[in-house]
Amino acid sequence: MLAYTGSGPYCYTHSLRMVIGPDAPSPAVIETLTGSPFGAQLVAGVLPFFDPYGWDPEIGLDTAIDLLGWTCEHSAGGTADAALARLRAACARGPVLVGPVDMGLLLYRPGTPAPGEGDHYAVVLAFDGATVLLHDPHGHPYATLPAGAFADAWRADSVDYTDAPFVMRAAFARTRAVDPAAALRRSLPGAARWLAGRDDRPAPRATLGGAPALEALAAQVERGLDARVRDLLAAFGVRLGARRLGDAAHCLSLLGLERSAAEAAEQSRALGALQHPLVTGDDEALASGLRRAAPGYGRLRRALEAELELPA
Secondary structure, X not given: OOOOOOOOOOHHHHHHHHHHHHHOOOHHHHHHHOOOOOOOEEEOOOEEEOOOOOXXXXXXXXXXXXXXXXXXXXXXXXXHHHHHHHHHHHHOOXXXXXXXXXXXXXXXXXXXXXXXXXXXXXEEEEEOOOEEEEEEOOOEEEEEEEHHHHHHHHOOOOOOOOOOOOOEEEEEEXXXXXXXHHHHHHHHHHHHHHHHOOOOOOOOOOOEEHHHHHHHHHHHHHHHOOHHHHHHHHHHHHHHHHHHHHHHHHHHHHOOOHHHHHHHHHHHHHHHOOHHHHHHOOHHHHXXXXXXXXXXXXXXXXXXXXXXXXXX
């Protein structure tokens, strides 16, 4: 298995690596620790994401931070002025992981403003009260924004998985030394639970997970896929899902879990193969590919449970 390396929408993963610094493990390890590779969901029966039912980046970040032996100060809410004051104070002590933000309101990006373009994470390096200096992992080191414009993006009005605006994580501190392999192994029972379909996470009505999500998406394709959904999958969803699973396969192989690694690699390949029919409009092939991929999450779960000797 040849592991993928290259660009991709790994914003919170790269942001976390930046704030942890030289001791941070690889992006593949961090992404796998978040739990994101281990499932798929069709939110409200409409929007497809290749991450588990009930999962979101906030859950994933908190999980990875803890597994790696780090802590941070998490804060959110308040007015824009209060949030900017909080950010300025935090920046005086070190870099700050901010997000979710509205990617379409980061005005240094070409094509903006475009509110609601997507959720995003970045690292604020400094704030002098007038200008925010940040590393945006989507290809913009040392980007700057006026404070008001940054606050508009940081409010994240279009992001529905947070209850409060102006979310940030600051004052990162290492509490214990953790080997990345040990963190990965510790995360895997949780990965199996995500694959099995957790029922303790809130989700919008009609949301589906795992194989039923992909089967329902295939039926959407056959009826005529909404243009917004097609764009989401083509620009973001498929390549992210395929990379996540490929990185999980690499991590599982490092742990010697070869059956699980093989299943994750096969599922990564199945998702990656969706990109061409999706973009070219070959909806018959796209629906067929989704149905072929649907059972893959169950096979990965069973392989993990067997190799970890977890109860089925």
